[in-house]
Amino acid sequence: MTEVTQTVPSSQHSPDGVAPRHVVIVGAGFAGLACARGLAGHPEIAVTLVDKNPYQLFSPLLYQVSTGGLPEDDIAYPVRAAVEGITFRRGVVVAIDPEHRTVGMDDGSPLPFDDLVLAVGSTGTSFGVPGVEEHALQMKSIREAREIRRRLLQAYEDVESGHISPDLLGVVVVGGGPTGVELAGAIAELQKGLRREYPGSTQRASVTLIEAAPRVLSSFTEPSSTHAKEELEEIGVVVRVGEAVDRIDPHAVHLKSGETLPAGTVIWAAGVSGFDRWAELGKHDRLNRLEVDRFLRLGDGIWVAGDSASFPAGSGTLPMIAPVAMQMGKHIARQILAISRGSAPTPFTYKDKGQMATIGRRRAVVELPNGFRMHGTPAWLTWLALHVFYLAGGRNRISVVADWMWNYLAWGIGPRRTVLD
Amino acid sequence: MTEVTQTVPSSQHSPDGVAPRHVVIVGAGFAGLACARGLAGHPEIAVTLVDKNPYQLFSPLLYQVSTGGLPEDDIAYPVRAAVEGITFRRGVVVAIDPEHRTVGMDDGSPLPFDDLVLAVGSTGTSFGVPGVEEHALQMKSIREAREIRRRLLQAYEDVESGHISPDLLGVVVVGGGPTGVELAGAIAELQKGLRREYPGSTQRASVTLIEAAPRVLSSFTEPSSTHAKEELEEIGVVVRVGEAVDRIDPHAVHLKSGETLPAGTVIWAAGVSGFDRWAELGKHDRLNRLEVDRFLRLGDGIWVAGDSASFPAGSGTLPMIAPVAMQMGKHIARQILAISRGSAPTPFTYKDKGQMATIGRRRAVVELPNGFRMHGTPAWLTWLALHVFYLAGGRNRISVVADWMWNYLAWGIGPRRTVLD
Numbered sequence: 001m002t003e004v005t006q007t008v009p010s011s012q013h014s015p016d017g018v019a020p021r022h023v024v025i026v027g028a029g030f031a032g033l034a035c036a037r038g039l040a041g042h043p044e045i046a047v048t049l050v051d052k053n054p055y056q057l058f059s060p061l062l063y064q065v066s067t068g069g070l071p072e073d074d075i076a077y078p079v080r081a082a083v084e085g086i087t088f089r090r091g092v093v094v095a096i097d098p099e100h101r102t103v104g105m106d107d108g109s110p111l112p113f114d115d116l117v118l119a120v121g122s123t124g125t126s127f128g129v130p131g132v133e134e135h136a137l138q139m140k141s142i143r144e145a146r147e148i149r150r151r152l153l154q155a156y157e158d159v160e161s162g163h164i165s166p167d168l169l170g171v172v173v174v175g176g177g178p179t180g181v182e183l184a185g186a187i188a189e190l191q192k193g194l195r196r197e198y199p200g201s202t203q204r205a206s207v208t209l210i211e212a213a214p215r216v217l218s219s220f221t222e223p224s225s226t227h228a229k230e231e232l233e234e235i236g237v238v239v240r241v242g243e244a245v246d247r248i249d250p251h252a253v254h255l256k257s258g259e260t261l262p263a264g265t266v267i268w269a270a271g272v273s274g275f276d277r278w279a280e281l282g283k284h285d286r287l288n289r290l291e292v293d294r295f296l297r298l299g300d301g302i303w304v305a306g307d308s309a310s311f312p313a314g315s316g317t318l319p320m321i322a323p324v325a326m327q328m329g330k331h332i333a334r335q336i337l338a339i340s341r342g343s344a345p346t347p348f349t350y351k352d353k354g355q356m357a358t359i360g361r362r363r364a365v366v367e368l369p370n371g372f373r374m375h376g377t378p379a380w381l382t383w384l385a386l387h388v389f390y391l392a393g394g395r396n397r398i399s400v401v402a403d404w405m406w407n408y409l410a411w412g413i414g415p416r417r418t419v420l421d
Numbered sequence: 422m423t424e425v426t427q428t429v430p431s432s433q434h435s436p437d438g439v440a441p442r443h444v445v446i447v448g449a450g451f452a453g454l455a456c457a458r459g460l461a462g463h464p465e466i467a468v469t470l471v472d473k474n475p476y477q478l479f480s481p482l483l484y485q486v487s488t489g490g491l492p493e494d495d496i497a498y499p500v501r502a503a504v505e506g507i508t509f510r511r512g513v514v515v516a517i518d519p520e521h522r523t524v525g526m527d528d529g530s531p532l533p534f535d536d537l538v539l540a541v542g543s544t545g546t547s548f549g550v551p552g553v554e555e556h557a558l559q560m561k562s563i564r565e566a567r568e569i570r571r572r573l574l575q576a577y578e579d580v581e582s583g584h585i586s587p588d589l590l591g592v593v594v595v596g597g598g599p600t601g602v603e604l605a606g607a608i609a610e611l612q613k614g615l616r617r618e619y620p621g622s623t624q625r626a627s628v629t630l631i632e633a634a635p636r637v638l639s640s641f642t643e644p645s646s647t648h649a650k651e652e653l654e655e656i657g658v659v660v661r662v663g664e665a666v667d668r669i670d671p672h673a674v675h676l677k678s679g680e681t682l683p684a685g686t687v688i689w690a691a692g693v694s695g696f697d698r699w700a701e702l703g704k705h706d707r708l709n710r711l712e713v714d715r716f717l718r719l720g721d722g723i724w725v726a727g728d729s730a731s732f733p734a735g736s737g738t739l740p741m742i743a744p745v746a747m748q749m750g751k752h753i754a755r756q757i758l759a760i761s762r763g764s765a766p767t768p769f770t771y772k773d774k775g776q777m778a779t780i781g782r783r784r785a786v787v788e789l790p791n792g793f794r795m796h797g798t799p800a801w802l803t804w805l806a807l808h809v810f811y812l813a814g815g816r817n818r819i820s821v822v823a824d825w826m827w828n829y830l831a832w833g834i835g836p837r838r839t840v841l842d
Contacts, residue, residue: 054578055839071492071820078839080618090578107582142841157475157511161528197501399492402823418476418499420563 020046021340024103024113026093028056028079031119031306031325038333040085044340047086048111049079050103054090056082058391060322061400062139063179066148066267067186074399075391076142093120096281098302115301115336118281118290119329122272122307122320125287131248136174136268139183148267152187153419155264156194159201166204168264172253174245175270176211177219178357181228183269184209185360188236208238208261210253212270215241217357217365219319224365227375231363245270272320274308285310285317294347296332303332311348318350322390327351358383441467442761445524445534447514449477449500452540452727452746459754461506465761468507469532470500471524475511477503479812481743482821483560484600487569487688488607495820496812497563514541517702519723536722536757539702539711540750543693543728543741546708552669557595557689560604569688573608574840576685577615580622587625589685593674595666596691597632598640599778602649604690605630606781609657629659629682631674633691636662638778638786640740645786648796652784666691693741695729706731706738715768717753724753732769739771743811748772779804 023039025032028051036049055076064070079088089111095104096118102110124140126132137148152171158164169191173184184207191205209216209232215225216232216239229239244256253261274288282298283291289310296303296311306325311318318324327350335345354368356379364379374382384404391397444460446453449472457470476497485491500509510532516525517537524532545561547553558569573592579585590612594605605628612626630637630653636646637653637660650660665677674682695709703719704712710731717724717732727746732739739745748771756766775789777800785800795803805825812818 053840055841068494071494072841073489073492073839076839076841078618090582107584161511163528197499398823399820402819418494418497419474420476420493420497 018044020044021114021336022046022048022112023115023117023336024111025049025117025119026096026103027051027119027121027306027308028053028082028088029059029119029121029306029325030322031121031308031329032117033079033082034326034329035117035119035305035333036083036086036329038330039336040083042337045336048089048113049083049086050089050091050093050105050111051079052090052092054079054088057142058396059140060387061391062142062145063183063186065142065145066139066183067152067190068149069186070400070403072142072146074396074403077391077396096278098281098299101301113301115303117303117305117329117332118278118298118308119305119325120275120278120308122274124268125271125273126268127271129245129247132268135248135250136266138268139179140272148265150419151265152190153194156198156201156205157419159204160198164264166201167262168251169201169205170261170263171205171207171265171267172210172261172263173207173267173269174210174253175268176209176213176216176239176241177269177271178217178355180209180211180267180269181216181232181357181359183267184237184239185232185235185358185363188232189360192236206238207236208240208263210243210245210255211239211241212244213241220355220357220365220367221373224367224373224375228357228359228365231359231375235360235363272307278308287320289317289320295335295345296328296348303335305329305332311350313350321355323353324350356383356386439465441465442535442757443467443469443533444536444538444757445532446470446538446540447517447524448472448540448542448727448729449474449503449509450480450540450542450727450746451743452542452729452750453538454500454503455747455750456538456540456726456754457504457507457750459751460757461504463758466757469510469534470504470507471510471512471514471526471532472500473511473513475500475509478563479817480561481808482812483563483566484604484607486563486566487560487604488573488611489570490607491821491824493563493567495817495824498812498817517699519702519720522722534722536724538724538726538750538753539699539719539729540726540746541696541699541729543695545689546692546694547689548692550666550668553689556669556671557687559689560600561693569686571840572686573611574615577619577622577626578840580625581619585685587622588683589672590622590626591682591684592626592628592686592688593631593682593684594628594688594690595631595674596689597630597634597637597660597662598690598692599638599776601630601632601688601690602637602653602778602780604688605658606653606656606779606784609653610781613657627659628657629661629684631664631666631676632660632662633665634662641776641778641786641788642794645788645794645796649778649780649786652780652796656781656784693728695731699729708741710738710741716756716766717749717769724756726750726753732771734771742776744774745771777804777807 025035039045039047055078058075061075092106093103094106102112104110124138159166171187173180187207195202217225217228232239246254246256253263279288290304291310292304298304305328307320331348352369356366358364362377362380364383366374366379366382446456460466460468476499479496482496513527514524515527545559576590580587592608594601608628616623638646638649653660667675667677674684700709711725712731713725719725726749728741752769773790777787779785783798783801785804787795787800787803
């Protein structure tokens with residue numbers, strides 16, 4: 001195992017000269033970072049965290065970057081500043097060899113490991129609907145959020161200068177889960193805010209939310225779904241439930257019912273799945289998530305956390321959300337520490353803390369596992385406080401709060417973000 | 422002149438049915454916007470403001486975007502929200518025909534005018550030094566500032582992953598005017614802030630400021646230049662005065678003295694000039710600026726403002742700075758109004774309000790025309806207050822102040838912006 005010790009920076013060697021256990025964490029999202037934080041500062045463990053980006057993305061607020069509410073930097077926090085006492089390696093994992101216990105990297109120099117934590121997140125999935133890849137935008141990265149914002153704002157510029165038809169100010173969001181609901185609400189408010197600046201071209205601006213299930217937010221209780229739908233409609237979103245998308249053209253969404261909705265911007269928020277690439281590592285579910293044992297393991301010393309893991313819960317599996325990812329990452333850190341001390345691992349249990357979705361300014365729905373429900377302003381304030389609390393980094397928190405304060409105070413008067421060159 | 426009235430939106434028609442005088446302003450910078458604001462709300466005037474970008478760029482703070490102090494959006498303000506009661510047309514002016522009184526646009530539909538205000542700003546100039554265009558970065562747009570930031574941060578990533586030599590953490594800024602001084606100071610502080618995150622690769626990080634004249638800030642008095650040099654050196658900038666650049670290679674700056682400075686990033690801030698394209702409209706100076714009469718006219722109803730105008734002052738001409746541009750734009754607006762009322766125009770006089778440059782956190786030099794000088798913290802506070810005052814838009818002001826407060830409070834602890842994908 002000399003190779004392992006070579007990859008461990010001298011600052012991470014344990015004082016008694018014994019080579020520390022080397023843990024490679026793949027992915028610096030909610031799961032990977034929670035795991036890295038749990039392991040940092042323990043001299044018997046050396047951690048290498050790998051990600052293709054040098055920042056953690058606070059993805060629950062991506063929709064605000066997409067709609068001009070927040071600048072990109074506010075939701076991207078440097079990984080190196082987020083966890084101390086570990087090694088961060090920027091790069092792409094191209095292979096995983098459980099037998100020889102190495103991770104292959106895109107720069108050709110493999111990373112040996114004692115423990116591997118796979119926390120690579122998820123990707124948007126088209127469910128095979130024609131046109132999604134070609135004509136719809138997804139929202140999983142800063143780059144994609146930037147593109148959504150650019151498209152939304154550019155459409156106004158292009159209509160104003162007569163280059164495109166005003167019909168193309170129509171926006172269709174496919175998928176009535178929390179992401180689709182939050183995005184549709186924020187787009188409706190962005191469109192409202194742009195009326196002053198583009199008085200000639202805004203009559204045709206619209207946003208339609210399409211959900212195949214009979215109600216939006218189908219993981220919530222029915223009263224919350226009803227509130228969400230009503231509040232969306234109040235701020236101008238056209239909500240279409242029980243409608244499935246047949247195919248997407250460059251400028252239109254065709255429904256299975258035969259109806260066609262013209263749209264300059266189509267955003268696909270209808271679901272995510274694990275990455276094909278890693279599905280072959282073990283048994284996986286229909287969403288490409290790896291089926292783990294009750295300790296979150298795929299095999300000895302191979303752990304899976306977050307959206308990559310398929311973990312049974314009730315009649316199904318745990319949802320692909322940040323709280324699950326954080327709890328899994330933390331749990332794995334504890335198990336690795338326990339095992340390194342000769343203790344037995346304990347099974348993972350998810351502590352459900354409830355769920356929430358925000359709908360534009362001052363509206364949200366919140367549900368706690370004890371059946372307690374909130375909506376409207378109190379729910380929105382809860383949403384706000386929790387999101388600020390979980391944002392990494394003081395600078396980001398201050399910037400986000402300042403931007404939100406301004407958004408709140410100057411709604412409809414304050415300028416929206418502009419199309420940058 | 423029926424064509425003119427066709428281009429004027431009905432909301433801008435004067436109530437007595439007489440076609441309003443149509444003023445086309447080319448360029449939505451400090452000069453163009455000041456002129457547009459001066460003309461807006463007068464029923465006898467219809468204004469069309471043209472720019473290729475839909476925002477006003479607050480260029481005095483571009484260096485902060487380049488060095489991660491501010492997000493891009495904070496210094497770009499939507500033109501349509503900045504001035505009401507005028508028509509904004511997004512596009513590029515491709516021709517100006519003073520005889521037929523039309524402006525040719527890139528979309529093929531010309532704009533007729535009664536008065537034309539040319540306020541197109543300036544561009545970086547290489548002064549013929551080989552390698553500037555190919556290997557140096559300039560800082561005149563959001564796009565260029567973004568690229569500087571990306572290069573500065575990416576160098577750390579590349580050194581950390583072993584892809585490039587640590588020598589390439591060296592940064593050279595060419596030009597010791599306010600822009601070069603402010604940029605070099607901010608880069609030194611960015612490098613200091615990154616030490617914690619990249620402990621292995623920061624020993625070689627450096628920033629060198631090169632100025633051909635015997636002192637930096639040569640438009641200031643000698644004591645201010647001395648203060649600026651001392652303060653730059655205190656925060657770690659290597660200041661080289663009396664050194665001219667011979668040529669720039671991909672990874673080095675060669676001085677006329679024969680010395681070679683290795684550099685991963687070279688930023689050219691050695692000067693700006695007017696655009697070649699419009700120099701043919703009249704007599705121009707060696708910086709391609711159009712020589713205007715004492716009313717800021719090139720000819721009857723053709724006005725020039727800001728960096729595009731060469732206006733005599735003392736033994737030379739007025740400098741290419743924002744206060745000059747704003748005063749010129751305002752003056753032209755007043756003259757157009759006066760002429761439309763049958764009055765005679767009055768000559769332009771520049772009211773010198775002094776000059777200032779900031780040097781990193783809490784350091785600046787300020788000079789007033791009466792000989793009063795400040796440096797250090799009082800000068801910095803003055804700089805800060807004035808820049809916030811002149812920033813367009815409440816949202817931008819609040820965001821900038823919040824970011825600056827945080828930068829100030831958490832210097833050296835707070836994370837810097839990260840490389841985004």
